Amino acid sequence: KQEVTQIPAALSVPEGENLVLNCSFTDSAIYNLQWFRQDPGKGLTSLLLIQSSQREQTSGRLNASLDKSSGRSTLYIAASQPGDSATYLCAVTGGGNKLTFGTGTQLKVEL
Amino acid sequence: ETGVTQSPTHLIKTRGQQVTLRCSSQSGHNTVSWYQQALGQGPQFIFQYYREEENGRGNFPPRFSGLQFPNYSSELNVNALELDDSALYLCASSLDQDRTKNIQYFGAGTRLSVL
Numbered sequence: 001k002q003e004v005t006q007i008p009a010a011l012s013v014p015e016g017e018n019l020v021l022n023c024s025f026t027d028s029a030i031y032n033l034q035w036f037r038q039d040p041g042k043g044l045t046s047l048l049l050i051q052s053s054q055r056e057q058t059s060g061r062l063n064a065s066l067d068k069s070s071g072r073s074t075l076y077i078a079a080s081q082p083g084d085s086a087t088y089l090c091a092v093t094g095g096g097n098k099l100t101f102g103t104g105t106q107l108k109v110e111l
Numbered sequence: 112e113t114g115v116t117q118s119p120t121h122l123i124k125t126r127g128q129q130v131t132l133r134c135s136s137q138s139g140h141n142t143v144s145w146y147q148q149a150l151g152q153g154p155q156f157i158f159q160y161y162r163e164e165e166n167g168r169g170n171f172p173p174r175f176s177g178l179q180f181p182n183y184s185s186e187l188n189v190n191a192l193e194l195d196d197s198a199l200y201l202c203a204s205s206l207d208q209d210r211t212k213n214i215q216y217f218g219a220g221t222r223l224s225v226l
Contacts, residue, residue, distance in 0.1 A: 004153070013161065026173055027139065036216075036217075041199075041222070042219055043115075043117075043201055043217040043218050043219040043220050044154070044203075044217040045217070046214060046215070046216070046217075049139070050213055087200065089153055089154075091154075093155075096169055098144065098156040098159065099144070099154070099156060099203075100144075100156070101146075101154050101155075102152030102153050103151070103153045104153055
């Protein structure tokens with residue numbers, strides 16, 4: 001059974017700081033990995049999708065890496081802003097075409 | 112905005128009742144997935160529908176059932192509600208069931224409270 005873990009569970013940083021969110025998964029037989037953003041009480045917004053054959057993806061200030069063999073992914077956020085405050089979820093696509101999510105990292109960027 | 116709409120946004124039910132949640136997929140998407148997200152947890156996969164047929168199911172009891180209609184909109188039905196069913200229910204649509212693409216677009220969710 002696939003299990004996805006995210007560390008840390010919560011993070012508070014001052015504005016402008018670069019930060020790294022971590023995600024690990026137990027079964028390396030995945031098709032892809034996605035990072036999502038979730039604002040309080042809202043749905044999910046897809047940030048980045050990395051196919052299993054890729055090592056990283058970039059979108060603006062976000063960079064996600066994938067090391068499938070070790071079961072790890074990181075989301076790097078450069079020059080953080082208060083608007084980045086949200087919960088960040090990683091999810092892997094495995095058998096059955098379903099997403100298995102981690103429990104998320106709650107990020108707060110303070111002025 | 113993802114183009115995926117869910118209704119209602121909030122719902123309060125009592126234990127033992129039945130509930131129907133609705134989802135309208137993004138235009139052109141023929142695959143819809145439902146997820147349950149308890150407070151402080153990540154979403155858990157309930158089931159997926161592809162062209163009106165169930166196409167995968169998570170670890171949820173049979174009292175969780177679904178439908179997908181010819182226009183690819185979808186319903187999630189939950190019978191005999193239990194207190195633990197209180198959660199945010201998320202619907203996600205995707206262009207097809209190709210898991211290598213599998214960009215799922217999520218709605219804002221329905222917040223269900225069972226008293």
